[in-house]
Every structure is written in C-alpha cells, then in structure tokens.
Amino acid sequence: MGARDTICALASGPLPCAIAVLRISGPAVCEIGAQFLASGLPPARRGSLTKLIDREGRLVDEGIALFAPAPNSYTGEDTLELFLHGGPAVVAHALEVLTSLPDVRLAEPGEFTRRAFEAGKLNLTQAEGVADLIEAETLAQKGQALRQLSGGLSETYARWRDELMGLLALVEVMVDFPDEGDVASNAASPAHAKVSVLMREVEAALGDGGIGERIRDGFRLAIIGAPNAGKSTLLNRLAGREAAIVTARPGTTRDVIEIRKVLGGQVVWIADTAGLRETDDEIEAEGIRRARMTADDADLCIQLVDASDPAAPPPLPYPAPKGIRVVNKSDLVSPAAAASADFIVSAKDGAGIDVLEAGLAERIAALAGSVEAPVITRARHREKLTRGLTALASAKAALEGDLGFELVAEDLRLAIREMQGIIGEIGVEDVLGAVFSRFCIGK
Ligand SMILES: Nc1nc2c(ncn2[C@@H]2O[C@H](COP(=O)(O)OP(=O)(O)OP(=O)(O)O)[C@@H](O)[C@H]2O)c(=O)[nH]1
Ligand SMILES: [Mg+2]
The missing domain is CATH 3.30.1360.120 (Probable tRNA modification gtpase trme; domain 1)
Structure with missing residues (x-):
C-alpha cells in the first residue's frame, strides 16, 4: 500500500x-x-x-x-x-x-481516512470516531462518535500525556542531579502528589462501568430462570419474531440466543438462556454454564418466574438494580399471587409486555446517562489505559519505597507511551490495519 x-x-x-x-x-x-x-x-x-x-x-x-x-x-x-x-x-x-x-x-477499506491520519489531519481516536459515526444507528451512538471525532476523547488523553511529560521532566532532573533541590525523594514529594492525582483521574475513567463501550456496541440484557419459565417465549415477544425454539418440554434452550433491539434510545442485546436446574445431561450442563456466564456479563438481568409453578422460585442471584424480577404466565394465575414482582407479564398473549419494555428502556437510559462523557469507547482504549494505570501505580510505589528516580522515570515513560498509543502518536502500526480495515471502502 x-x-x-x-x-x-x-x-x-x-x-x-x-x-x-x-x-x-x-x-x-x-x-x-x-x-x-x-x-x-x-x-x-x-x-x-x-x-x-x-x-x-x-x-x-x-x-x-x-x-x-x-x-x-x-x-x-x-x-x-x-x-x-x-x-x-x-x-x-x-x-x-x-x-x-x-x-x-x-x-482499500478506510484508506482515505488512513491517509488523513498519516497526514496528521486526524489522530487515531478521531479516525475511530469517523468509523463509529458511519456505523451509528442510535442518536446516542452518533453523539458519542461526533464527540470522539471532534477531539473530545483525545483532548483528555493528550492532557494526561502532557501532565506525565511535565512530571517526567521533574523526575529526570532528580535523576541527573540527585543532590540538588530541596525535594525529598519520598512520599511527600510533589511528584508523588501529581502521580496520585493522575491515578485518581485514570481510575475514575476506568471505573465508568463500560458505558462508552456499551453505547457503541450495545447494552447487554440476559433472561434467566428455571426451565419452562417462558424465557424463549419472552425473547420472541421482545424480538417480534420466532428467534428461539419454544416447547412445553423443560430444557429446550441450550445455546445462548441473542437478538438486537433499540430500547431507551440504546442498542441492546437481549439473550435467552438455558433454564437453570441441576442436571446430569452434559449438553444441558454446558448450556447452564453459558447461561450463568451471560447473566454475569449482562448489565441487566431479567429473572423470569413462572407464576403457575408451585415450586418456590429460586433465590435471585442478582439484586436490583441489575436484577429485575419478572413474573410470567399471568394468564394462568391471578397477578395477586405475584406481589413481589417488578413486572407481571404473559409472554404468550402479550399482556404487560408494553409496561415491561418501557421499564427496561427506562433502566437502560438511566445506565447510559450515568456517565456524562466517557473517555473510553473501545476495548483498545481500556487495555492501554489499564496498562497506563499499572505503570502509574508502579511509579507511585517506587516513590514511596525510595527505589530511585530512574525507576520512577521508566514507569512514567511507560505510562506516556500508553497515552500516546491511544491517540495513535506511537506504536500504532499493529493496530492501524485492524482499525482501518473495518471502515467501508471510500471512507
Ligand atoms: N399460558 C402461558 N404459557 C406460556 C407463557 N409463556 C410461555 N408459556 C409456555 O411455557 C412453555 C415453555 O416456554 P419456553 O418459552 O420454551 O420456556 P423456557 O423458559 O424458554 O424453557 P427452557 O428453554 O426449557 O428453559 C411453552 O409451552 C410455552 O408456550 C405464558 O405467558 N402463558
Ligand atoms: Mg427456552
């Protein structure tokens, strides 16, 4: 090329x-x-x-x-x-x-934007913003992509990089002239205070609950419950099509079946899972393992209970706000029997589904709005920022342990490199192919 x-x-x-x-x-x-x-x-x-x-x-x-x-x-x-x-x-x-x-x-796909990047017209996060803007399906995705394209993310990373560079200069002076200045090489030094502030900022960015990635890739909602609770019927109802097999036999669903839907202005992946129960069947047991994994990874979890099932419903593995208790088959049993439910529906005849959808939409919108302007929108950013934080923690430990400014400087250089990697200033050859090949041709 x-x-x-x-x-x-x-x-x-x-x-x-x-x-x-x-x-x-x-x-x-x-x-x-x-x-x-x-x-x-x-x-x-x-x-x-x-x-x-x-x-x-x-x-x-x-x-x-x-x-x-x-x-x-x-x-x-x-x-x-x-x-x-x-x-x-x-x-x-x-x-x-x-x-x-x-x-x-x-x-080639994305080659125009790659040239724009190589000419310094865009940095890497901005180029990713271009790709996201083209793929944006919801207003939230579009808003996030535009913010990224106009430099909203790179500004933060560039500021961290600059602050780290300032810090590195300070530390390098101490490496070169260890006896000069009245700065103590211990936990009370200004370098230590600055590293601590930066660490708190980076930790806050990393602790955003993955909202930026979810807005971009979709939120995750899992449906779990005992066999025959009506999970697949509910999925089909939410999908508006027969996405999963429904039968009267318990243990029908084994694989995780996902559908995509826009709810609360966000893309949401809704997963139907195998019914949870003790089993000797190897295939079903694997299905149940996957069901639990899917539920663990989900942002929200519908715990579906069959109102007509005389067996006591299993304890809710996920408390609110992640866990939502939905009682199904209201057509068979009077809703009074399900007083503790968040929602009461009949997946089969559709009763209560509108209210459930509105409730889910509200919860998804609240999740999406819980972080104002996430600076992480892709796994790539998260990986690098996590490595940057590790380097900062190591710099801090070196300062506290008086391990020498050479070590501190090396950790700071590592942290700088991670910030630069996110905005594509260095070490990007390996990721360029991956980033740009996902663009459409002509962009
Ligand atoms: N009367 C009534 N029957 C329902 C309702 N929802 C599901 N069913 C029936 O319950 C049975 C089981 O439904 P599924 O949707 O396959 O249940 P599931 O939870 O996916 O079951 P597994 O995949 O085996 O874990 C089927 O016969 C459905 O027709 C409902 O709201 N009312
Ligand atoms: Mg099923």
Whole structure:
C-alpha cells in the first residue's frame, strides 16, 4: 500500500442511486483532471459541471467535479470528487477509466481516512470516531462518535500525556542531579502528589462501568430462570419474531440466543438462556454454564418466574438494580399471587409486555446517562489505559519505597507511551490495519 499511489473509490451508497460520489486522492489527481475532465481540473473548492471522458475522448458521464488541492483536503493530498449519475454502468466505466492510469488503483477499506491520519489531519481516536459515526444507528451512538471525532476523547488523553511529560521532566532532573533541590525523594514529594492525582483521574475513567463501550456496541440484557419459565417465549415477544425454539418440554434452550433491539434510545442485546436446574445431561450442563456466564456479563438481568409453578422460585442471584424480577404466565394465575414482582407479564398473549419494555428502556437510559462523557469507547482504549494505570501505580510505589528516580522515570515513560498509543502518536502500526480495515471502502 504505497502512499504514492493515487486511490479512487465509490464513496456513496449502493447503486443504483440518484447521485454517485467518486473520490480520488493522490498525486495523479492533476493528471486525471487533464486527461479525463473535458474542461480540465476545475478551480479549487468550486463545484463545476464537467464531462468525464475516456482515453478515446468518448463521454463517460456528465457531472459535478470538486477539486481540493493538497494540503487542504480530507487526506491532505490532492483530492477530486466526482458527482455522477448513480448507475452501476456509469460508476463501473468511470472507475475503469480512472484506474487505467499507472499508479491509480481502487482504495482499500478506510484508506482515505488512513491517509488523513498519516497526514496528521486526524489522530487515531478521531479516525475511530469517523468509523463509529458511519456505523451509528442510535442518536446516542452518533453523539458519542461526533464527540470522539471532534477531539473530545483525545483532548483528555493528550492532557494526561502532557501532565506525565511535565512530571517526567521533574523526575529526570532528580535523576541527573540527585543532590540538588530541596525535594525529598519520598512520599511527600510533589511528584508523588501529581502521580496520585493522575491515578485518581485514570481510575475514575476506568471505573465508568463500560458505558462508552456499551453505547457503541450495545447494552447487554440476559433472561434467566428455571426451565419452562417462558424465557424463549419472552425473547420472541421482545424480538417480534420466532428467534428461539419454544416447547412445553423443560430444557429446550441450550445455546445462548441473542437478538438486537433499540430500547431507551440504546442498542441492546437481549439473550435467552438455558433454564437453570441441576442436571446430569452434559449438553444441558454446558448450556447452564453459558447461561450463568451471560447473566454475569449482562448489565441487566431479567429473572423470569413462572407464576403457575408451585415450586418456590429460586433465590435471585442478582439484586436490583441489575436484577429485575419478572413474573410470567399471568394468564394462568391471578397477578395477586405475584406481589413481589417488578413486572407481571404473559409472554404468550402479550399482556404487560408494553409496561415491561418501557421499564427496561427506562433502566437502560438511566445506565447510559450515568456517565456524562466517557473517555473510553473501545476495548483498545481500556487495555492501554489499564496498562497506563499499572505503570502509574508502579511509579507511585517506587516513590514511596525510595527505589530511585530512574525507576520512577521508566514507569512514567511507560505510562506516556500508553497515552500516546491511544491517540495513535506511537506504536500504532499493529493496530492501524485492524482499525482501518473495518471502515467501508471510500471512507
Ligand atoms: N399460558 C402461558 N404459557 C406460556 C407463557 N409463556 C410461555 N408459556 C409456555 O411455557 C412453555 C415453555 O416456554 P419456553 O418459552 O420454551 O420456556 P423456557 O423458559 O424458554 O424453557 P427452557 O428453554 O426449557 O428453559 C411453552 O409451552 C410455552 O408456550 C405464558 O405467558 N402463558
Ligand atoms: Mg427456552
């Protein structure tokens, strides 16, 4: 993937459509303008009606051309956008003409944004924000992606990096001139106080309950309960389709079956699980193990109880607010028998489902709103920040144990590197492929 190649791609959606946007970036843009635009490259940043012609001078299509010369473009390179008629034949012909020049090729997924990153137009968290914005399905996801794209996350990481650098400078002075200054090399030093403050900030960010990741990837809601409580019937009711098998035989569900739904303005994954009971059946036992794991990982857990089951319901493994007690089969037994329930429903005939959904939506919205502006939106950020915190803790311990400023400096350097890694300043080669390959082509 040589940066000197010129790349082109269809940047708009599926064809046919009203207008197709072709995007071209790289050093061959001027050559393309001269060869294939009947009136040559238009003036910078002014949409101009023009004819696209092939090598033989035949008309490919007529449309608007928009030229943004380097460095003031998305990628930082010469960029040309062509707004053509959105027909498959038009686009195929246009791309064929463009790629007929040497060093002009079709772009890889995310390659335009990767070039923008390499040109310093965006940092890595901002580039991730671009990808998230394109994938955003809920307003909450869109809001979070826009905040990330406009630098909301990177500002915090860059501030931590700067503060750590200031701290490192302070510590390095003490490494070089151990006898100078009146700063004691112990727990009362200003360095120790600063490390402690930073640690508290990073700990607070890490202790956000994973809300940023949940907004991006979806909240998790598990349905658990005894066999035959009606878990699969409830899942199907919430899904509005027959996603899981329902039978009168206890022990029907073994695998975890998930559906996706928007509730309370958030994407939510709802999981149906195997009924919990003692069993000698190896397959069922594995299903039950997975059910417990799913419930443990969930943000909310519907604990479903069969109102008509004379057996005492099992004790609730999850207290409120995570655990929600729902009594099912209200069509069989009078709801009075289920006084301790948070919700009473009949999954089979739909009674009470609206109220349950509204209650779930309220709880999800409350969870999502519990952290104002999470600085972690991906596992990648969390991993690096966790490593950064470990390095800070080690720096703090070294200060407290008077282990020498060399060790403290080394820990601070490690912490700085993690912050820089999050915003993509260093050590990013291994993650770039993973980040950008998930983009769509043309972005
Ligand atoms: N009358 C009545 N029957 C219900 C209701 N919900 C589920 N059932 C019935 O209860 C039986 C078990 O339903 P499932 O949804 O398969 O129960 P489950 O909890 O998924 O069971 P397992 O997968 O075996 O753990 C089926 O015969 C359902 O038709 C309800 O609200 N009212
Ligand atoms: Mg089931």
